Amino acid sequence: MEQKDDIYYIEKVKAGQTNYFSYIVERYQDIVFSIAMKVLKNREDAEEMAQESFIKAYKSLHTFKGTAKFSTWLYRITYNNCISEVRKRKMHFASTDDVQIADEAEEMNLDGIPEENRAQAIKAAMDKLPEDEYTLILLYYFEEQSIEEISKVTKLSESNTKVKLFRARKKLYTILNELMKDELYTIL
Structure with a gap:
């Protein structure tokens, strides 16, 4: 059922009704933030990366084929963005206190x-x-x-x-x- 709900909103966004993307953001924002927080270990960086992940997903939505769950596709974008950021900054990981x-x-x-x-x-x-x-x-x-x-x-x-x-x-x-x-x- 979730898959169908996601597809419904995705099709609306692809058809030009961009306001429907807010439903996708609302549904997945906590988990996207949690993944980013665990990898980046910094609340501000995680918030920024979560936002960038949603922007990237929005811009790439036309490439989503629906063969896998949308959540899997979105988590992959988030994980890749975070790993790329870590490599770019060559950050040393610290402990987290704010993972939700x-x-x-x-x-x-x-x-x-x-x-x-x-x-x-x-x-x-x-x-x-x-x-x-x-x-x-x-x-x-x-x-x-x-x-x-x-x-x-x-x-x-x-x-x-x-x-x-x-x-x-x-x-x-x-x-x-x-x-x-x-x-x-x-x-x-």
Whole structure:
């Protein structure tokens, strides 16, 4: 159903009704910003890159063929823009404090983590992941992208995507365990 909604708005924009692009921006702005934030590690740069990604998507909309999900195409633009910017600036990555995880984080079933602390624990653990692993987790669990779609975004083979996602999930679990141990020590 989302695919059909995206196509509807895309066709309207292609037909000259450019105001419909605002629906696309509204739908994807949080995830595009999250990807940019994780790669660039700077809120201002991430906001600028998210905006540039939408501009590039708008200008290139005529090249979107609809063979893949629009979200996959847009995330690929965002990821490529961010990686290009990092290479151009040769930035050193710092830690993030402002990455926003969608509300879906609270719906994950994480036994042992009090419900009211789940989103905070997930965000803290994800902040400790390298940007490539963060992106994989974000796309798979929060954006519900398939392995095939993620492999298109990251330009990894599907089997490599599965392996890296497995390792990222394992690392996230380890980080969550460590965070929970630290939390227990502070409570006691």
